Amino acid sequence: SDSHLVKELIHKLNVKFALKQLGELDYFLGIEVHHKPSGDLLLHQSKYVQDLLIKTNMDNCKPIGSPMVSNCRLSKFGTDAMTDPTLYRSTVGALQYATLTRPNIAYSVNKVCQFIKNLTRNKQVYLFVASSKKDYRP
Secondary structure, X not given: OHHHHHHHHHHHHHHHOOOOXXXXXXXXXXXXXXXXXXXXXXXXXXXXXXXXXXXXXXOOOOOOOOOOOOOOOOOOOOOOEXXXXXXXXXXXXXXXXXXXXXXXXXXXXXXXXXXXXXXXXXXXXXXXXXXXXXXXXX
């Protein structure tokens, strides 16, 4: 059976490495894991995204329907500069990590990353993530 194979693998790994059985996985590195009765796993980052929105003071923003306007042309000129470049870089990095469970924001996050050097404010992606943080299902 599968459980026998898993136990055998754990035993073999335990010979080489110090292992500790912690039970069923439910949260790891900002990714929440929900076990469905069918055996499927549902991965999401609702808490991670909520913490990111709080960190950027955007937790009470109004919902929007898209991570980026389809005809959007980003520019390093003509927008307000960020007051805290470190926070901006950290936030963009956090959004990159969020694409692990939110592939629908990958293109927009990539575009924001292309303009990270000029540190201009681009809230559209954050607003979309906030709008759909609990609704996204792959």
